[in-house]
Amino acid sequence: MNSLMTAPGRLARRLLPFPRRARELLDTLPAFSVPADAIQGLPDPVAFRQTLLRLIGEATRRIVIVTLYLQDDDGGREVLEALYAARARQPDLQISVFVDWHRARRGLIGKQKSEGNAGMYRAYAARLGAGVNIYGVPVQNRELFGVLHLKGFVIDDTVLYSGASLNDVYLARHGRYRLDRYHVLRHRGLAEAMAAFVQQHLVGSEAVRPLNVADVPATRTLQPAIRDLRQDLQHAAYEVPRETPAPADVAVTPLLGFGRTDNTLNEVLLALLRETRERVILLTPYFNLPRPVRLMLGQLLRRGCTIDIMVGDKTASDFYIPPDQPFKTIGLLPYLYENNLRRFARAHRRQIDEGQLNLHLWRDGDNSYHLKGLFIDDDVAVLTGNNLNPRAWSLDLENGLLLRDPARLLHASHAAEWASLRRHAMRLSDYRSLESPRHYPAPVRKNLKRLNRTRLDRLLNRLL
Template sequence: MKYNQLFVKERSRSAKNRIALSTLYLGDGSLERGLIDSIDYNLKRNENLHVTVLLDCLRGTRGVAQEKSSTTLLKAIADRAVVFLYHTPKLTGMVKRLLPERTNEIVGLQHMKLYIFDDSVLISGANLSDSYFVDRQDRYVLFENCKDLADFFCNLINAVGECSFLLNSDGSVTLHPNCSVHPYEGRFAEYRDLLRSRIGKVIGALQTQQASAQCSSSDTLLYPLVQMGLFGYHEEYELLKRLLSSKDSTTSITMASGYFNCIKEYEQLIFSEGKYSMDIVTAAPKANGFFGAAGPSGYVPSMYSWVCERILQMKEKYARNDVNLYEYHRDGWTFHAKGLWVDTPAQTATLVGSSNFGYRSVHRDLEAQILLVTSNERLRSQLKDERRRLFDFASLLDGAALRRADHHIPVVVRVSLHALQNPNVAENTIMGLLPVGLLVGKALMDNVARRAGPAQVVRTSATLGTVSSLRSRRRISSGVGQNPFEREQMLQRLGGTSIRRSHAQIERDNKLLQESLMNENWVAVYRYPGIRFAVLLARAKLLQTVASVLYLPYSSYQYVVGHADATFFYSTAALAVLAPVALAVFSRYLNRLIGVIAMNESNDFVRVGYLTFWGARKNKK
């Protein structure tokens, strides 16, 4: 469904009373501008129209300095619409100032994807961005003329919005007047209680309304679910715990997520308690939205390959042969569909919304879902067809498939994830370590880029005549001749040399070579296979050295006050002394490794690049 053309844009122009959009961010392409133009057109001709937009503050303001942010587009209607920007209360202080904008979203987001037009609700896992409009597989379920459902989600959006920032028409943001606690400058507990109470009023009003309503005999029921673990609401979490622990062998479950990495508790329920059959659909590496990304983000697809490998290992360990893993691959497309389908002999249920079932979805993000349960045969058939279409581009993922090149897991990724999956490391600790690790990684990668030296070349035997030719061309172009009877020229013809002049001559030759080969095309004939591993190993060693030295004062204090024994103190002291020594030895060794050897197209020159301590290539000779 091209919902930008068939639904969202058309309804934005034709809505009579209200438009409420909740999304992670709004893109800045032509399709997104067309959507804002449609809303702007409707606002100008309909004075009774109320427009509300809820975005995540971190994603919505990304790129604002380059005028390429969500707020850049939305400020055109900010004087007639209400634009909320939710900021997680977990990103504060020094961490907020230091984390780069492409990394800070790991701390927590506004992730609800709700598109409401009058009394109709389109719920999805997709954002309002061009890639979702064109070549990204996702889910969209439309609930037409469901006033109670639309009212509930509009009230939920407003409850979150009144504890958020407001976008002004000049592009600036200010705190909502009804928000008495600043999201990231105030006390977390006070902000949590404020937002929790407002969400609670919305949920309580729905429960009161349902309690007073007459019992329905409908064959289809809808249950809106709120998952906001940060504020104490765990409706999806409680549902999935019951569902995934089912012992009913007649039940079949399909789970889909473009970023499949469900929490450990779900995994244990699936493999150690569940008796149902289950299919899991996730993105193939090339269908992952981070495939080919620069920097640490480029490792994301291999991280999910590692997750798939672990799932297959658990399948074998628990002999759950009725649990199968599939990967979605469609040329030119990425995979972002998420949800759950449950089939029993009498009913079909589906869970549709924004959750990926991972740690962030359960504990940190704002998520909204709808659970649909039906015994209507026509609707059951439609849900079956929707699920089947995902498998049209999916293939079974097994051990053989994981050995393909696109599923290669770098050693550093494997080692890091194994360390973080230690049973003694809590999941919340992992989420706390990841931002710091990404921050350090980015800073060190920037350092590597600054340390990279200019390319230099060395001569092969085939270039001896070439150098003389280059010198001749330089003399001709400068119009300066040489006296053939000068001592320097005679020594060259007779095969002699002048020690006093040889160093200066070599420097002139090298400079001439550098100038003449500036535009040469170089072809690599050898690359050190472990260059990336060397980069990360060097950084890890540096980080370990700094941590060891910085920890020494604390361990000394613990020993003095009697909170630590002598063995602990002497161990940390020895580590603090030995770590810098090992660092020096380590850096000296890396400088001797050849990183790359390249030749020009005519094979006249060879360029040799050595590794620096940081593992980066530094071309020299």
Template sequence: MFSNNSQDESYQFISKLPKITIDKSSINFLGDPKRYKEFLLNEIQNAKVRIAIVALYFENDEAGNEIFTALYSAKQKNPALDIVICVDWHRAQRGRIGINNLNKTNADWYLELTEKHTPNEIPVYGIPINTRETLGVLHFKGAIIDDTTLFTGASINNVYLHQEEKYRLDRYHAIYNKPLANSFYQFIFEKMINSKAAQRLDSAQRPKTSSIKKYIKQLRRDLSQSHLTVIEDHSHHVKLDFPVEATPIVGVGAKNTFNQLIESLVAISKKKIIICTPYFNLPPALLKKMRKKLKEGIEIEIIVGDKTANDFYIPVTEPFKAIGSLPYFYELNLKKFMKKYQKFCDKGLLHIHLWKDNDHTFHLKGLWIDDNWMLLTGNNLNPRAWSLDLENGILLHDENQYLAVSKAAELEYIHQHTNRLEHFSHLDEIDDYPYKVKKFIRRLKRVKMDKLINRLL
């Protein structure tokens, strides 16, 4: 996207993006999934004007039911309260991968809830980002409750909200700022819900995907050309004591603005880059930028989940399913990467940290650039995010490091269950994998299907 000598271009690109000035006191680092859930429920209970929740999926389980119960309670208390939910169209109409799909889908559950709570219904829209789930999903995340933006890469179910024993670690932030909330809220309605491709999932007359194919293609074209509109609120403009700049960002398709932003952030780094991703499969364009930075002597730290902390991991005690091979593919990618750049590990420039906490899982994403840039996002930093899925995020520019204490606390919380890999040989080989996993991966490699899989992961 940029020339090799791109640092100046990158600064110019970032400087032209819209920015919202927010006081540091309005940015809340929530830390862990239980605290995030409590905060979400409290915000729902106290909502006065609007609630919009967007997630990949909203699961029919204990946590999902608790959130829906809170939403209906808020609606009953305040019938004028506008509430809307958006989830991925395809994901809502199938069962979980690898799980017996004889039970009702999430879409069936939404219909039951609407029929039960009429007339105080809460519309649930399915947003199809492409005609097939494998070609793109709604990976736009967050909740707008009045003037608060709750941002996390987590969806809504038991493990994401730590409802029971297991949790899936993500990042969780709440930002109180009207222009920021408005920018996301406006995008949700104008660019997604108002599209002819958006369909009510809580309806008995859900159309077949094939019947709305042309609308889906149009939606994808529109989204690929869309940007978040920022309208500053000057009615209550006051000078802030601890200003932090926030840039809301969105992108879908190759060469989108969000991809350019991520590449630009890496390009402008002068000291250190920290990257978190649960699925190690970095896009070539990002790898190229990182390689250049390592050669310049810039320190890079990558935090990634251990293969057993991957949400697709299947214990060897359970029956093998093809989807369970994915964590091993990610580990092979990581091993290949480390082997190629081992000399930078030896020099203390490249640090690879594996996250593992018993049988909990890791779903955490984001970037920290030097001491003053931080990207909140659900973007997995992989080929899917780069070209297929609809992604969003919030870039925080903390030039005076007002958020330094909160940032350090968040990273310390993430690091507490990580171990640094000193050498690529510490990662398993294919021969070390369970027999059925090893057999499956080798079969795919023989017909070169592993390369195709990496492009879709």
């Protein structure tokens, strides 16, 4: 019924000339006016962990953490213990952690069956008592069809924004790291808006339940509530004023994205690309671009814009399995993504030869790459946990922060971040620079051939 009621509006938007819609959409976006010197990028996962723990230790009023998962390992326990210690020091401190419901209630892929991270949450609550509320958010009935992929840590009046989750590798424990992006924004209004959103739309939902209690309901009993939550989220948005940035300020707009249609984050991302004047830098961990993004990049190349895309080498994927280890089906994914990249590079080999299209492969030892986001021209940046793949585009609950900076106050910071990333990246000179599928491990070749024959590779690209 809801889709029928909104169909006329969707049809009308599709019939409008897209270029005009893009400009109008961007011109009418509300924003917080945030001083440029209140926005800081952090250089690496170690700085991210140190900053997170410091902010938790200094908190006096509230801590709101939204992430895909808080893992049962040394990194996750360090964060959880810091939260309980902060509560012990400040008994009035309000602490809420939101994680994906499905992800929290299962073990790691390929490992033995377990009660998942929720078991750790219950053990801590039983030992240390109440005060740290941990909620599971089921945005879909099954994990395969979508997860909580919102990002952001609101601590008092500070927003620590990153696409990282909380475990050993994201927090650079034990000698390995998974690289993401990390930004600190000190602004009371932005922090209030992000905290108010989860309070209104997540805590207020019957589908969102505590995970650190003894009796956790079965997912099947929550299905009507999950359906209501989905309907609410499809129309939800952050409450943002229309502030006019001062000369030393940056316009910051938090954006929400959920569902295949009327997805504000998707619409803004496409509008930003459509309005590009000269250059786009796109960061994604898995080269599996949604079709609208892929088509828009093609239009930009035809217009003469320069495009840089940085993606992790297949060995820098969190799904990569070295050939000397037992093969598991999940290990196909890095090879699927590399094949996507090969096809894209082959289709645009002329632009690569001319330097108009630059494809960068990131690799640093056995560490992994999880960066997301956009730089457009020299005055727009997008911080997001959105992987810029079909799953993020239509299934997961996503968000992002749009930074519009016409005075280019953050240009030096963005340029330094881009330069730092390129230190561990190699530019592809040709699609033949990628490993040939003929040289893939035998189990990979066998399974890829089967997927290609049945065309299931296209389905996997949409779901994983």
